[in-house]
Amino acid sequence: MIVENSQTQMRKGILEYCILSIISRGEIYASDIISELTKARLIVVEGTIYPLLTRLKNNGLLIYNWQESTSGPPRKYYTLSPAGEEVLKRLHSTWAELSYAVEVSLNERIIEPIKEKS
Amino acid sequence: MNKTIIININGIVFHIEEDAYEVLRTYMTGLKRHFAYSADSEEIVTDIENRLAEMFSEKLKQGHKQVIIVEDVEYVTEKMGTVDDFDIDDEDPTIRLSTAAFKTEKKLFRDMDDSIISGVCAGIGHYFDVEPKWIRLIAIITLFMGIGIPVYIILWLVIPKARTRVDKMAMKGEPINLQNFKKNFDEEIQNLKSGFKTARKEAKPAIHQLAKFIGKAGMIFVKFLGAIIILAGVLGLFVLGIGLITFLGYWNGNQLNTFPFNMVNPGYKSILTLSAFTLLFIPITALVVFAIRVLFAHFEVSKAVYFGMLIIWLTALGIGVYNISKIGSEFNEEAQYSIKSNLKQSKTFYLKLNPVQYLTKEDSMDYNIDPNNFKGRIIMNSRRGEFNLPRNVSLKIVKADISTPILIQEFSSKGPDFETALSFSQRAKHRYIQTDSLLLIDGNIHLQKGELWRDQKVHLVLRIPVSTTVFIEGTLNQYLEDYSLWDCQPQNAKKDFLSEWIMTANGLKCKNDSLYNQKRITAEPEEQF
Numbered sequence: 001m002i003v004e005n006s007q008t009q010m011r012k013g014i015l016e017y018c019i020l021s022i023i024s025r026g027e028i029y030a031s032d033i034i035s036e037l038t039k040a041r042l043i044v045v046e047g048t049i050y051p052l053l054t055r056l057k058n059n060g061l062l063i064y065n066w067q068e069s070t071s072g073p074p075r076k077y078y079t080l081s082p083a084g085e086e087v088l089k090r091l092h093s094t095w096a097e098l099s100y101a102v103e104v105s106l107n108e109r110i111i112e113p114i115k116e117k118s
Numbered sequence: 119m120n121k122t123i124i125i126n127i128n129g130i131v132f133h134i135e136e137d138a139y140e141v142l143r144t145y146m147t148g149l150k151r152h153f154a155y156s157a158d159s160e161e162i163v164t165d166i167e168n169r170l171a172e173m174f175s176e177k178l179k180q181g182h183k184q185v186i187i188v189e190d191v192e193y194v195t196e197k198m199g200t201v202d203d204f205d206i207d208d209e210d211p212t213i214r215l216s217t218a219a220f221k222t223e224k225k226l227f228r229d230m231d232d233s234i235i236s237g238v239c240a241g242i243g244h245y246f247d248v249e250p251k252w253i254r255l256i257a258i259i260t261l262f263m264g265i266g267i268p269v270y271i272i273l274w275l276v277i278p279k280a281r282t283r284v285d286k287m288a289m290k291g292e293p294i295n296l297q298n299f300k301k302n303f304d305e306e307i308q309n310l311k312s313g314f315k316t317a318r319k320e321a322k323p324a325i326h327q328l329a330k331f332i333g334k335a336g337m338i339f340v341k342f343l344g345a346i347i348i349l350a351g352v353l354g355l356f357v358l359g360i361g362l363i364t365f366l367g368y369w370n371g372n373q374l375n376t377f378p379f380n381m382v383n384p385g386y387k388s389i390l391t392l393s394a395f396t397l398l399f400i401p402i403t404a405l406v407v408f409a410i411r412v413l414f415a416h417f418e419v420s421k422a423v424y425f426g427m428l429i430i431w432l433t434a435l436g437i438g439v440y441n442i443s444k445i446g447s448e449f450n451e452e453a454q455y456s457i458k459s460n461l462k463q464s465k466t467f468y469l470k471l472n473p474v475q476y477l478t479k480e481d482s483m484d485y486n487i488d489p490n491n492f493k494g495r496i497i498m499n500s501r502r503g504e505f506n507l508p509r510n511v512s513l514k515i516v517k518a519d520i521s522t523p524i525l526i527q528e529f530s531s532k533g534p535d536f537e538t539a540l541s542f543s544q545r546a547k548h549r550y551i552q553t554d555s556l557l558l559i560d561g562n563i564h565l566q567k568g569e570l571w572r573d574q575k576v577h578l579v580l581r582i583p584v585s586t587t588v589f590i591e592g593t594l595n596q597y598l599e600d601y602s603l604w605d606c607q608p609q610n611a612k613k614d615f616l617s618e619w620i621m622t623a624n625g626l627k628c629k630n631d632s633l634y635n636q637k638r639i640t641a642e643p644e645e646q647f
Contacts, residue, residue: 031169045199047149050165054158071179072172073128076165 011042017095018042019052020080020088023062027077053078061087122185127171128164132178134186142191152201170194224291227280235329238273241280244289271336344413351406355399362395380571383448386441393441396434400427449532449573453539461523464555467582468616470591472551472558510563510575511548514599515588515619515626518581525550528577529563539572546574561597582621587629589616601626 015037022028022036030049037043056062061084064076080088121136134142149166153159173194174186226245228237239257243250260266280286369379369387382390404427411417518524529546533539547564550557563576582588592615595603606617606628618629 030165031172046169046197047166047199050162050169051153051156051158054162054165058158069172072175073130073168075168075172 015042016052016056017088017091019049019056020061020084020091023078024080024085024088027065027079029075029077033078056084060084127167127174130171130175132171132174132186133184134191135188138186138188138191141188142186142195145191145195148201166198170198173197225285225288226277227285227289228274228277229286229289230279231286235332236274237279238270238277241277241289242273244291247291271340274333274336275340341413344409347409348406348413351402351409354402355406358395358398358402362391366391378571380565380569382445383570386445389437390441393434393438396430397438400431400434403427448534448570450534451536451539452530452532453536453543454528454530455540455543456529457527459525459527461525461552461557462554463522464586466555466587466589467523468556468589468591469580469594470556470558471593471597472549472560509596510573511559511561511578511597512575512599513559513578513580513594513597515580515582515601515621517621517623517625518583521583523583523586524581525557526579526581528579529574530577531574532572542570542572542574545569546576548576548578550578559594559597584621584623586621588619588621588626590619591616606630 018037018040019033022033030053031046033053034043034046034049037049043049053062057064057078060081062078063081064078066074067077069075122133123136123139125132125134125139125142146163146167150159150163153162156162174190177190177193178184178186224245227241229240229244229250230237232240232250234240234254239253240250242248243253246253257266257270260269278285280289366388369391370384404424407419407423411419527548529543529548531539531542531546533542545566549560549564552558557580559578563574565571565574590598590603592603592607592611592613601619603617606619607615611617619626620629621627
């Protein structure tokens with residue numbers, strides 16, 4: 001139980017951090033964010049991201065533009081808001097601290113993530 | 119060949135096969151249900167819908183086709199993920215709680231898909247996780263015991279049909295989520311395809327006809343019963359109303375003076391009657407209202423009405439209990455009051471219960487018995503008032519230390535305080551008549567007209583000198599303390615048999631004691647052999 005819970009907590013925090021980082025690279029469409037995340041092996045299904053994006057947007061971290069699409073309804077393209085940039089900056093430093101903490105704790109043993117068959 | 123449906127996802131039109139549509143619809147319903155608890159529900163669902171539409175468009179373009187089929191829906195929903203996958207983002211623990219509660223709640227429905235008559239047994243089977251055949255077996259057994267039919271009809275009426283898919287899943291206790299929606303739907307499709315259900319239906323047309331007939335007959339029976347309840351209830355309320363008025367008039371007019379009504383102080387009469395009336399009135403009204411509701415489906419009664427009736431009923435109960443306990447407190451104290459009278463001397467006494475249940479004109483006046491209604495006439499065996507009180511006379515025969523026989527009447531009464539109790543006991547009257555050796559004793563205490571009953575009693579102590587002979591009538595046995603007249607009379611003696619006793623230095627003795635005792639002794643061995 002406890003293990004599961006901390007796993008979920010870690011994933012959740014990092015997922016948000018990653019999403020903000022991906023969006024910070026420039027205007028991006030939701031399903032492209034997902035392909036990025038899938039590449040990073042962080043997310044499997046698309047449905048997960050919509051509630052997250054909506055929440056981040058409603059918290060004022062994201063803004064979006066409607067853009068016409070050739071293959072269906074108009075798409076939402078997300079960018080970071082100034083507040084989002086600010087949060088991301090803070091997250092960067094937090095992450096640096098955390099990764100330092102983890103590195104020190106692990107005593108420079110490097111754990112390779114299990115590679116998936118592709 | 120397949121039927122297609124035209125759907126519109128946020129402004130984009132698609133042609134979709136019927137099966138695929140059902141799957142998609144179920145998926146969307148599950149999604150909406152899942153996000154129903156979050157604030158951004160609409161936006162999230164719209165985003166997902168848009169993405170689904172986009173993916174469908176891509177699919178159609180890739181395959182150069184025009185209609186969405188089940189496989190497309192499955193591919194798309196798989197990519198989008200199921201409700202369970204979304205749980206990663208559940209921030210609010212209440213969401214989890216509410217979905218969990220949603221999952222575990224099992225409801226009782228009639229299962230129309232697996233029914234023989236009306237699906238009652240199948241539904242109960244689902245509810246208790248037992249195969250329906252066992253429930254049916256029990257049903258058939260109880261049917262022969264006679265209680266099965268009414269119970270079945272009641273269950274039929276009370277348990278709702280499982281109409282929607284959600285109902286059916288709740289009936290089976292399946293968690294209401296996307297996978298189960300899909301599974302449930304697939305099963306249904308499967309059933310339809312194999313014609314399983316229709317075939318079964320054809321195989322039992324007779325039973326279904328019978329079921330319809332029983333259903334109709336049952337409804338007629340219930341309606342008939344309901345009509346009777348309504349009629350009887352309304353009549354009962356009417357009678358109750360008239361009874362209330364009459365009773366209040368009678369009681370407050372002091373016409374009703376029998377025990378136990380004469381226990382109640384005048385001040386409490388109206389309120390006690392009203393609360394008793396309410397206690398009866400409310401349940402009958404509720405029954406009538408309920409029957410009307412059952413008979414006429416459109417007749418709606420708000421819960422507030424029932425609740426209000428319950429509150430009034432409880433209030434009446436409270437007032438009743440309060441007043442009764444107040445009356446009870448009138449019995450707190452006890453007081454005694456004695457009258458000592460010398461009797462005429464006699465060597466022999468004949469003790470009898472006064473057989474005449476009427477009083478002379480003088481006595482009627484003397485004891486204030488119904489002076490208004492009967493104007494001093496002789497009252498024969500009055501059934502009203504004084505004669506119907508609980509047993510209140512007791513008699514004790516003891517040795518007198520002097521040569522004069524004495525009768526002491528010890529009156530006692532209860533009351534809220536000592537003074538009141540004493541005045542109650544002083545107002546109580548008891549009568550005896552001595553004619554030479556004959557002593558007639560009244561079997562009842564006499565209360566004044568309109569007097570409250572406060573457990574007035576008289577304890578008679580008859581003191582007679584040693585070696586006086588006393589003949590005691592059998593009817594006095596129930597009043598006599600310490601002795602039993604049965605010990606001093608032959609078996610099968612008549613009620614008015616006079617048993618002969620003598621007063622000794624050690625108290626009263628049966629004169630022919632040896633005779634009756636011997637009889638008993640000789641009788642016993644016979645029984646043993």
